[in-house]
Amino acid sequence: MLHVAEAARVSVATVSALINGTATVSPELSQRIEQAIRDIGYKRNAIARSLKMGTTRTIGLTVPHITNPFFTDVVSVIQQAFDRAGYAVMLCCTDEDLNTQDDQIRLLLDRMVDGLIVARVGDGAILKGIVESANVPVVLLDRVCEGVDTDTVVLDNQRAVFDAITYLIDLGHRRIGYITGTFDISPMHDRMAGYREALQAAGLPVENELVRVGNFHEVDGYNATMQLLSLHDRPSAIFSANNPMVIGTMKAIRDIGLSCPQDISVACFDDFPWSDVFQPQLTTVSQPVQAIGEQTANLLLDRLAGNRDAPPRKLMLKGRLMIRNSCRPLGAVAQSVSA
C-alpha cells in the first residue's frame, strides 16, 4: 500500500479510504490510485488487516473424521455457506482423539478465528474451559456437551433410533443386536436410549449380550458383528449406530457365510448416496445433512453479524427412517405381510 501511495502521490490513508470506501476521495486521486494499484498489482494484505481490525473472516471447523459420510456432507454444506458469506474455513480432523482436538482448537484460537464449529470428541471438561476462555462464538455440532452453554445443532437421536428399532420389532424381530460407539459423546448415549426405549415399549428385555461397544471404525463393526453372530442364540437383526461400522457388519456377515436380509436383517444410522442402488439396499436413519449444515452455519453467521448476547439456541432436528430391503419380516408377521 505504501508503494501504491507513493506511485499515486497520495498518502496511505487516502489509498485505504478509497479501497474500503470509508471516505470520499476525489475523482482524480481515485483514478491515480486505481492506476497505481493496477500497475503494481497490489493486493491488500489480509494478515495486517486482521491484526488491526481484530477479525480474520476465518472460522475453525473440527470434526472427528471427514471420511465419515455424514461429516463429509455436513462439512461440504458448511463450507459452501461460509464461502458465500466471504469467510474462509480452517478444517481440522480430530480422529476421535481428545488431545488432538484440544491442540487443534488451541491452534485455531491462536490464529484468531472469528468463530468455531465443533463436533466434539470425548469428555467436555477441557472443551468447556477452552470455549469459555475463548471470546469467540462457538457452535456445537452433532454432539452436545454438558455444561457448555452455547449454540447447538443436534439430531433427535433417541427418537430416530426408537423409530428404527420399533420398525424392526414390528417386523417380528425379538433379538436385535446393537452396535454402538463409546458413550462419551451424546449421540451414542441418546441412540442407546432410543434402543432401550423401543424394546421396553414392546415389553422386550434389554440383554447385555446383544449390545456391543466399538470405536466408530469399520473394524469395530466387524468384530462386534462377529461376536453377535457367534452367540448361542444369535440375533435376527443388527442395528449399527454409525455408518463406518455397518460396513464392518456387512463384511462380517459375508465372511461368516450368511446373507442379508435372508439370514439376518441390518439397519444403521446415517444414509449414503448409493444406499438405494446396490443390494441389499440398506434401511437407514437419514439425517437432514443439508439442514444441519445450513442451520449450523446460520447460527454462527448470526453471532458473527453481531448478535452476541442472545441466549444460547439449541436446535434439534428430526431424522427420517428410510425403509429399503435390508430387513425382512419374521415369523407370523412374515406370513401376514407376504400374504
Add this chain to the structure above:
Amino acid sequence: MLHVAEAARVSVATVSALINGTATVSPELSQRIEQAIRDIGYKRNAIARSLKMGTTRTIGLTVPHITNPFFTDVVSVIQQAFDRAGYAVMLCCTDEDLNTQDDQIRLLLDRMVDGLIVARVGDGAILKGIVESANVPVVLLDRVCEGVDTDTVVLDNQRAVFDAITYLIDLGHRRIGYITGTFDISPMHDRMAGYREALQAAGLPVENELVRVGNFHEVDGYNATMQLLSLHDRPSAIFSANNPMVIGTMKAIRDIGLSCPQDISVACFDDFPWSDVFQPQLTTVSQPVQAIGEQTANLLLDRLAGNRDAPPRKLMLKGRLMIRNSCRPLGAVAQSVSA
C-alpha cells in the same frame, strides 16, 4: 505480551526470547515470566506473529468437491500430514466452477498462505497467472495444467483406463459405452485416450454414439446412461470415468428395468470403501489415495522447508484395477470361461 512483560517486570523482548528460545534468559526472570504467563493466561497472537515473520504456517487446499470419495480421502490424508507438521489447512471447494476457483485462490493468497495445493478446474490460463504472481509454492493435485510448471502429483490415467477397457474387451465386450466428464481437465482427457487406445489395440472402432460427456455429477451419469441404453444397438458394458456419475449409471439401469451384470456390465473410475460388500460388487480403477495424499503433502512440505529452487517434480502414480463381479463374460468367451 505487553501485559506479561509488565507483570513480570521485564521487557517484551525478554518475554519473546523466552517463548521462542531465541536467547538465554536467566532462571529467575524465566520463572517470573512463566508465572505471569500462567496468571494472565497469555496466548501468543499468531496473526501478529505472521505479519512480522511473513509466514502463516497455513496452507490452502482447493478441490472441486469434497463429497467425491476420491477427494474426501485425499483431503483427509493431506489434512493429517499437515496437522502433524504443525500447519493449518484452509479448505475450499470450487464446485467445478472456474470463477469460484479463482476467487478462492485469490482469497487464500490474500491471507498469506505459505503454500497451495490445487486440484484445478477448467482452463489453466488464469491459474497460470495466479500461480506465477503468487510467490508461494504450489502443488497441482490430480490434474495437470499445461503451461504451469510446478510440482505435480497425478495418476497414470491413460494406462489405468486402458487396463480397464482391455479387461472388458477380453471378457468379450465389443460395444463399450463410455461416460466422461468435460475434457478441460487432464484426467478426463487422458482417460478418454486410454479408452481409445484400448479399442484401437483390439482393432475395434471408436464410435461417437458410445461416448457421452457429462458434468461429473450423478445426474449426468444418469442421463448419459439413459441415452446409451436407448441406442438402437445398445452397449453390453459401460465404463464411467468418475465415481459420482456411476451412481447415476446404476440408477438408470435399475429404472430402465435392467440388471447388472446380467444385462449390462459396469466398471468405473475410483474405488469406495463398501464396493466389496454390496451387490453388484463394482469393478473399479482404484487410486492409491493414501500415497497420492502423502506425496502431495511431502512435495509441498519440502518446498516449505526451504527447498525452493529445485526444478518442478512431476509424480505419476499407478492405478489398480479391482476386479469384482459387475462385469460378466460375453459370447464365446463366456463359454470358455464358464467351461
Add this chain to the structure above:
DNA sequence: AACGCTAATCTAAACGTTTCGATCGTGTCA
C-alpha cells in the same frame, strides 16, 4: 585500576494495515 569479554537484558524500529484527529482550501452566509 583499567581493560575487554561475555551474558543478560532492554530500546526501538519494523511488518502492512486502519483510523482518529489535524490541516488546508473553498464556498456560503451574515
Add this chain to the structure above:
DNA sequence: TGACACGATCGAAACGTTTAGATTAGCGTT
C-alpha cells in the same frame, strides 16, 4: 470582509509481535 462549515487529504499512532543493535553488569586479566 470575516467567520464558519464542509469536503478532501494527510500525519501519525496503534494492532502484537520479532529482532538488530545498544546497554549494562559481572568477571577475569594484566
